[in-house]
Amino acid sequence: MSSRPxxxxxxxxxxxxxEARKYTSSSRIVEIQARLSERALELLALPEDDxxxxxxxxxxxxxxxxxxxxxxxxxWIGLDISASMLNVAVEREVEGDLLLGDMGQGLGFRAGxxxxxxxxxxxxxxxxxxxxxxxPRLRLKAFFGSLYRCxxxxxRAVFQVYPESIAQRELILRQALQAGFGGGLVVDYPHSTKxxxxxxxxxxxxxxxxxxxxxxEGDSDDDDDDSEEEENGMVCVSDRSRPRKKQRxxxxxxxxxxxxRKKEQSRRKGNDVxxxxxxxxxxxxxxx
Amino acid sequence: MRLITHNMLSCxxxxxxxxxxxxxxxxxxxxxxxxxxxxxxxxxxxxxxxxALVEAARSMGYxxxxxxxxxxxxxxxxxxxxxxxxxHALLELHLEEGALVCPETxxxxxxxxxxxxxxxxxxxx
Numbered sequence: 001m002s003s004r005p006x007x008x009x010x011x012x013x014x015x016x017x018x019e020a021r022k023y024t025s026s027s028r029i030v031e032i033q034a035r036l037s038e039r040a041l042e043l044l045a046l047p048e049d050d051x052x053x054x055x056x057x058x059x060x061x062x063x064x065x066x067x068x069x070x071x072x073x074x075x076w077i078g079l080d081i082s083a084s085m086l087n088v089a090v091e092r093e094v095e096g097d098l099l100l101g102d103m104g105q106g107l108g109f110r111a112g113x114x115x116x117x118x119x120x121x122x123x124x125x126x127x128x129x130x131x132x133x134x135x136p137r138l139r140l141k142a143f144f145g146s147l148y149r150c151x152x153x154x155x156r157a158v159f160q161v162y163p164e165s166i167a168q169r170e171l172i173l174r175q176a177l178q179a180g181f182g183g184g185l186v187v188d189y190p191h192s193t194k195x196x197x198x199x200x201x202x203x204x205x206x207x208x209x210x211x212x213x214x215x216x217e218g219d220s221d222d223d224d225d226d227s228e229e230e231e232n233g234m235v236c237v238s239d240r241s242r243p244r245k246k247q248r249x250x251x252x253x254x255x256x257x258x259x260x261r262k263k264e265q266s267r268r269k270g271n272d273v274x275x276x277x278x279x280x281x282x283x284x285x286x287x288x
Numbered sequence: 289m290r291l292i293t294h295n296m297l298s299c300x301x302x303x304x305x306x307x308x309x310x311x312x313x314x315x316x317x318x319x320x321x322x323x324x325x326x327x328x329x330x331x332x333x334x335x336x337x338x339x340a341l342v343e344a345a346r347s348m349g350y351x352x353x354x355x356x357x358x359x360x361x362x363x364x365x366x367x368x369x370x371x372x373x374x375x376h377a378l379l380e381l382h383l384e385e386g387a388l389v390c391p392e393t394x395x396x397x398x399x400x401x402x403x404x405x406x407x408x409x410x411x412x413x
Binding site for chain 2: 098
């Protein structure tokens with residue numbers, strides 16, 4: 001396998017004029033991009049009422065994925081950091097609007113205006129620190145935070161990603177969940193190393209978007225939610241309503257009661273535990 | 289860049305609380321015809337900041353939009369004259385060359401070949 005472009009140079013430098021042209025003139029890449037965007041749109045699960053939606057294409061490059069969106073009849077805004085790529089997009093006369101911007105700096109959109117977002121092979125670029133001021137964790141946080149704000153309630157965001165390692169996948173996923181998104185990973189062709197494609201499917205808020213066939217709102221809502229996700233083959237990693245970790249310590253430390261409880265627990269397990277006395281859980285003197 | 293995008297875009301500089309709407313300094317405006325779709329316009333209407341749109345359209349030299357936001361009956365009615373105007377303003381006017389100016393800091397985002405450069409400097413993040 002060829003080396004990953006993220007390792008060679010930052011995106012705005014890697015995708016220069018010649019690389020941008022090469023990228024778009026390769027019929028293989030064009031085909032793969034079209035297929036990936038098609039699948040991403042499918043996972044976006046927009047309501048099927050023939051009303052065009054207003055979508056965001058993050059890392060739109062030369063507009064290959066945007067073309068698929070246009071073919072499906074939706075309006076879109078494309079964001080990319082490489083001016084050369086955008087120039088190619090202008091030459092190809094794509095229908096969406098283009099913005100030159102860095103997703104790691106956050107997206108400057110008003111709250112709740114976007115109906116959905118897709119991103120093909122772009123988010124993993126955020127995991128690289130190309131400048132001294134870059135901190136991948138903060139950049140991911142800025143990105144997901146601003147995306148969460150600008151999506152309307154119940155909207156979805158689908159990212160096709162090529163994470164380099166498990167740790168990187170974890171990092172991306174964790175930041176997304178921390179921003180408030182629910183959702184998880186969809187893996188196509190999990191057993192093939194070459195064809196394997198990972199899609200991060202995130203939902204903003206808890207309103208299921210694909211249920212539009214007149215389901216009544218009511219107590220069966222939760223069940224609907226689950227079954228819908230199963231249908232889409234989604235694996236829930238964790239969700240935003242998970243219980244918070246309990247406060248471990250207070251100012252004074254854990255306290256005698258806590259120690260006694262833990263000792264009792266350990267005793268029940270059959271461990272060898274020192275007997276309780278008046279010295280148990282007492283603080284040491286500072287001169288000790 | 290079309291006005292629909294302008295209407296969604298706000299200034300993203302750190303510390304700016306009211307970065308919307310960006311002021312348009314138009315140097316070159318082009319018009320491109322787009323298919324008219326009333327359903328899309330009705331869907332988007334709720335999300336549009338009317339005042340910002342009217343102002344933006346003015347600065348691009350299109351003054352046909354009414355000053356006050358029309359109510360829902362006008363949007364839903366079969367009469368399409370208003371929707372046609374909205375359609376033209378939102379989707380057919382392109383800012384080709386010029387700049388967007390942040391209302392709070394006065395920072396200019398240049399627009400070249402229809403692409404606004406929204407990249408921030410390191411001290412603005």
